[in-house]
Amino acid sequence: MTPQTDLLITNGIVMTMDPDDRVIQHGAVAVSADTITAVGPATEVARRPARTTIDAAGGIIMPGLVNTHTHAAMSLFRGLADDLPLMDWLNDHIFPAEALLDKHKVHAGTLLACAEMILSGTTCFCDMYLFEEAVARAARAAGLRAVVGEVLYDFPSPNYGTIEKGFDYTRRLIDAWHGDPLITIAVEPHSPYLCAPELLTEAADIAREHGLPLVIHLSETRREVADIRKRYGATPVGHLANLGVLGDNLLACHCVVLDDTDMDLLGQHDVRVSHNPESNMKLASGVSPVADLLERGVCTGLGTDGCSSNNNLDLFTEMDMAAKLHKASRLDPTVMNAATVLRMATIDGARALGLDGITGSIETGKKADIIVVDTRKPHLTPMYHPASHLVYSVGGSDVSATVVNGRVLMKDRRLMHMDLEKIMADASRIAETIRSR
Numbered sequence: 331m332t333p334q335t336d337l338l339i340t341n342g343i344v345m346t347m348d349p350d351d352r353v354i355q356h357g358a359v360a361v362s363a364d365t366i367t368a369v370g371p372a373t374e375v376a377r378r379p380a381r382t383t384i385d386a387a388g389g390i391i392m393p394g395l396v397n398t399h400t401h402a403a404m405s406l407f408r409g410l411a412d413d414l415p416l417m418d419w420l421n422d423h424i425f426p427a428e429a430l431l432d433k434h435k436v437h438a439g440t441l442l443a444c445a446e447m448i449l450s451g452t453t454c455f456c457d458m459y460l461f462e463e464a465v466a467r468a469a470r471a472a473g474l475r476a477v478v479g480e481v482l483y484d485f486p487s488p489n490y491g492t493i494e495k496g497f498d499y500t501r502r503l504i505d506a507w508h509g510d511p512l513i514t515i516a517v518e519p520h521s522p523y524l525c526a527p528e529l530l531t532e533a534a535d536i537a538r539e540h541g542l543p544l545v546i547h548l549s550e551t552r553r554e555v556a557d558i559r560k561r562y563g564a565t566p567v568g569h570l571a572n573l574g575v576l577g578d579n580l581l582a583c584h585c586v587v588l589d590d591t592d593m594d595l596l597g598q599h600d601v602r603v604s605h606n607p608e609s610n611m612k613l614a615s616g617v618s619p620v621a622d623l624l625e626r627g628v629c630t631g632l633g634t635d636g637c638s639s640n641n642n643l644d645l646f647t648e649m650d651m652a653a654k655l656h657k658a659s660r661l662d663p664t665v666m667n668a669a670t671v672l673r674m675a676t677i678d679g680a681r682a683l684g685l686d687g688i689t690g691s692i693e694t695g696k697k698a699d700i701i702v703v704d705t706r707k708p709h710l711t712p713m714y715h716p717a718s719h720l721v722y723s724v725g726g727s728d729v730s731a732t733v734v735n736g737r738v739l740m741k742d743r744r745l746m747h748m749d750l751e752k753i754m755a756d757a758s759r760i761a762e763t764i765r766s767r
């Protein structure tokens with residue numbers, strides 16, 4: 331028996347991002363509860379009665395975007411310190427500001443980030459920060475899908491104190507959020523330069539024991555590579571290989587400074603990579619050799635990083651930058667074509683997080699994480715190739731509807747379940763304490 335259709339999204343070009351890359355010109359998607367139940371021509375799918383209908387008005391219906399690397403609550407620090415290299419930016423500005431954080435501020439900053447993500451078409455994000463219990467609660471309240479993990483490092487954390495307590499905190503997160511429909515817990519050591527070898531191996535053991543993602547900043551700058559080589563006689567990737575930490579549950583964020591051996595290792599161990607081009611450009615970290623990683627079959631998703639090194643959470647502009655940056659750096663306009671970049675922001679991002687069984691494409695049986703892009707705009711008219719527009723011309727503000735797990739979170743640019751005025755007022759109040767520090 332056909333289940334009752336709770337939500338019908340119809341009258342648009344459906345970019346399924348499924349294994350056949352199906353594009354349905356005049357298509358529709360039916361949703362029952364949290365699950366996609368039909369995808370096809372509107373003449374067939376839209377025939378069934380639905381409780382709620384979203385008319386895509388000839389625009390694009392596509393999977394929600396997947397942000398594989400964020401520090402969501404850093405929305406509170408947007409524009410606080412710009413135009414600096416990574417270490418000066420972190421040590422002189424960001425770490426002192428983060429010392430003022432508590433779980434309430436992180437909750438408020440994450441809600442602000444969730445509002446920005448929903449309004450710009452992101453339906454799933456992977457977060458590393460402090461007070462991640464508050465991040466998980468904020469993501470759940472906002473209705474977004476999220477992979478969250480408490481940052482682990484050698485020095486005392488403003489949240490949990492010593493690293494032993496950090497592991498306890500992570501274990502509590504794992505227990506508390508087990509089976510949640512939206513939230514997946516990850517184990518998240520910051521980086522090889524802030525984590526001792528014992529911390530890294532223990533983190534990897536916990537992730538393996540629970541079948542969870544392990545998330546780390548890796549090989550972000552030349553300075554990191556020099557530092558790790560000096561301390562351990564290996565590149566950061568080689569160091570993790572020596573420790574037995576590389577594996578298909580590892581999400582390595584940035585991966586800017588890699589040699590051929592590093593890239594071979596990442597490929598051989600099926601490590602997943604989060605590519606963060608705008609953050610890498612802004613902090614002048616360099617250009618990740620993504621085209622070489624893709625040639626080796628390395629699954630690579632796209633991430634914004636925290637929006638204070640970006641300075642936004644808009645994955646549409648991130649796609650545009652990713653496509654163009656590599657063309658410029660390799661003097662080759664054929665690399666990172668629109669189709670490749672679109673996959674990175676959707677299905678490959680989901681695969682990088684181990685969530686491709688439930689999100690990242692529009693397929694029957696997957697969770698309904700779907701967005702609608704309104705193309706009735708001067709900058710989107712005419713439209714020859716939807717993928718081209720999505721990567722090179724669409725901005726986050728062209729998203730007209732966002733659905734996560736079958737729930738409509740935004741429609742006609744209005745957040746359905748969030749008090750945006752209050753969220754912005756709370757963030758502005760917190761900014762006053764940061765300003766007066």
Ligand SMILES: CSC[C@H]1O[C@@H](n2cnc3c(O)ncnc32)[C@H](O)[C@@H]1O
Nearest residue numbers: 401424428458459460481547635636
């Ligand atoms: C406490 S969670 C993460 C920690 O990392 C800091 N951070 C933000 N962006 C970056 C980056 O690009 N590389 C390394 N560390 C980064 C953030 O401010 C937090 O302190």
Ligand SMILES: [Zn+2]
Nearest residue numbers: 547583635636
């Ligand atoms: Zn980061």
